[in-house]
Amino acid sequence: MEKFVIKDEAWFRRILEELGTPLYRYLCSQLIDQRWAEDIYQDVFLALLKTKTEFVDDDHVRFWLFRVASNKVKQFFRKSSTLREVLVDVDASPIFRHLSASDEGCSGLDADHCVWEYVSDLPRAQRECIYLKYVEGYSANDIARITQSRASTVRTRLLRARIALRRAMEGGGYGF
Template sequence: MNEIAAEGLQTSDIDILFDQIMTDYGHDILQLTYSYVVNTALAEDLTQEIFVKCYHSLPKFEGRSSVKTWLWRIAINHCKDYLKSWHHRKVLLTYEKVPEAVSSYDTVERAVIRSEEDKNLIKAVLELPVKYREPIYLHYFEELSIKEIAMLTGIKNNTVKTRIRRATAMLKDSLGGS
């Protein structure tokens, strides 16, 4: 997506820009939100709320960062606010299966093994405390740099590195790796 400043745009231009943002980042924001709440229906609701916030904030977007970075910041803050909320602390969330995709060139055996390994890894990542799950997800699943994660989460680069290292160690322990 081209980097732009939304200040001074007409309502129709903002609507077009917003549609493009939803098209470009909708699925990614849903996945990010799911990584926080581990519940598909709740992730969908939070994603909708995030895009409502985005739409209302779009006229104030100045273009000092990329649209993606700006949107991710909104999403991360919204998810953290939800996790701190009374509703989250009083409602028990359950794990759900994450849909699997099998490419046509894989053999059945490889697909089954990979699917099982992926399920185990996803389950292990989702069982991490949020402060470790967040940098692992952003680094390995969204392929963000340490610097980008630090900027998005508001924590120092070294703290991000430490959390990724500790989360990796926790994952190795829970998955039985050495």
């Protein structure tokens, strides 16, 4: 299989069109403010323009973009100015508005809450794993590579997130 580097504007536009929306949704699911998500989104695609990485195929580009985005989110939260989190306004957040727009996953729950509203209350690491697993369809091993964690850590985060979600949806609170 021949490796390739970004060759032209058409290739970049195609990648932007195909992967831009999933990447933006991922960033919105991880960040507190839409403006921060937009800034990091631009930084990720700027990094794609500047990289000398030789990509094997489009899946390699997708994986690379999500890994860079994950690293930039971690860097963002390490900055002292962003250590104070503000609660997500689920109605204002584009990712939760998008995911809550369908009734899928909302049946049988409190009418005022959808699954993604509960997910927004999870710790960031668990929220990241849930999003990558159930929205983007990555395996635990792929999530581990993206988040630079061990696969067992990812599986534990997924398990704890599912338990916390079950408790919250049953009305028992999160109990973190």
